[in-house]
Amino acid sequence: MTIKEAQQAVDQWIKEYGVRYFSELTNMAVLTEEVGELARVIARKYGDQSFKSGEKDNLGEEMADVLWVLICLANQTGVDLTEELEKSIEKKTKRDSLRHIANPKLQA
Numbered sequence: 675m676t677i678k679e680a681q682q683a684v685d686q687w688i689k690e691y692g693v694r695y696f697s698e699l700t701n702m703a704v705l706t707e708e709v710g711e712l713a714r715v716i717a718r719k720y721g722d723q724s725f726k727s728g729e730k731d732n733l734g735e736e737m738a739d740v741l742w743v744l745i746c747l748a749n750q751t752g753v754d755l756t757e758e759l760e761k762s763i764e765k766k767t768k769r770d771s772l773r774h775i776a777n778p779k780l781q782a
Contacts, residue, residue, distance in 0.1 A: 677756045684745045695750045705743040712736040 675683070688695055696704065715733050718725045725731065748755045774780055 677759065678754075680741075681745055681749055681755060684742060685749050688746070688749075695746055698747065698750060701743055701747050701750070705740065705747065708736065708739045708743055712740055 695701070712733075714729075715731065715736050717723045718729065719731055719733060745755065747753075748758075
């Protein structure tokens with residue numbers, strides 16, 4: 675699935691099952707909540723915390739939840755994520771093409 679196809683699939687789901695998009699402000703709050711849930715899993719899986727009883731290692735599920743809400747925000751604000759990601763890669767390549775290679779902190 676391409677990013678464009680993902681944006682179309684989410685839009686179709688919202689129209690078929692979701693009644694309408696939540697407001698942009700609500701979706702921003704939901705995105706923050708989902709990022710927090712992702713952070714909790716990462717802290718337990720890769721950090722110093724351990725999973726509590728009943729918690730599960732659902733890293734991919736939490737990442738997908740973040741992506742879902744981000745796509746909702748993009749759809750409702752008219753952002754083409756494919757185009758914006760392409761521009762972001764170009765910007766980072768121009769700005770950082772030598773920066774990380776020359777960083778001694780990143781050398782193995």
